[in-house]
Amino acid sequence: AQTVTQSQPEMSVQEAETVTLSCTYDTSESDYYLFWYKQPPSRQMILVIRQEAYKQQNATENRFSVNFQKAAKSFSLKISDSQLGDAAMYFCALRADKIIFGKGTRLHILP
Amino acid sequence: ETGVTQSPTHLIKTRGQQVTLRCSSQSGHNTVSWYQQALGQGPQFIFQYYREEENGRGNFPPRFSGLQFPNYSSELNVNALELDDSALYLCASSPPGTAVNEQFFGPGTRLTVL
Numbered sequence: 001a002q003t004v005t006q007s008q009p010e011m012s013v014q015e016a017e018t019v020t021l022s023c024t025y026d027t028s029e030s031d032y033y034l035f036w037y038k039q040p041p042s043r044q045m046i047l048v049i050r051q052e053a054y055k056q057q058n059a060t061e062n063r064f065s066v067n068f069q070k071a072a073k074s075f076s077l078k079i080s081d082s083q084l085g086d087a088a089m090y091f092c093a094l095r096a097d098k099i100i101f102g103k104g105t106r107l108h109i110l111p
Numbered sequence: 112e113t114g115v116t117q118s119p120t121h122l123i124k125t126r127g128q129q130v131t132l133r134c135s136s137q138s139g140h141n142t143v144s145w146y147q148q149a150l151g152q153g154p155q156f157i158f159q160y161y162r163e164e165e166n167g168r169g170n171f172p173p174r175f176s177g178l179q180f181p182n183y184s185s186e187l188n189v190n191a192l193e194l195d196d197s198a199l200y201l202c203a204s205s206p207p208g209t210a211v212n213e214q215f216f217g218p219g220t221r222l223t224v225l
Contacts, residue, residue: 004153033212044219045154045203046216047213091153093153097167098167099144099156101153101155102153103151103153104153
């Protein structure tokens, strides 16, 4: 069975600071993908970043980067220089045979 | 380029009724996936359609069914509605060759079952 666990229901960060959102997962598959999605209050889900499990190099997209620890089955998201527009629910997701989402972390940005 | 659209935005039904939700995929996208997102939860995969055929399904009963049309738009049908079916229903489309590795989500339909 596949599982995705986000242990932080809510987090807050000061504007311009850096924050890390945690995600652990479990799968018996060797070939899989990991994702972070952002769901702002307007509710339209947006892909933030994607990581292929076979790639050792951590994915980066501008201010967003991941720390992918395959042996530990950990996939954290780091947001640098946090901006007010980063406030949203963030979902970690795993795709092996099917796609599974975590329960999400609500991120607050403090001005 | 028009993104993924869903209709209606909100819907209220009573227990036992049937409902049809609609999704127009982004231009050129041939794969559509449907998700149920209960309040305070992450989305749960219902099923996926590729070229008008269902090619993946999550743990949802048969009363959840779907269709994909030649223009790649899609419908989600739910029969015999239950109170627990109240949720945000999300549709996502994917370009050819990407499966769900590149999904573009619609704004969702909020279904309330009374």
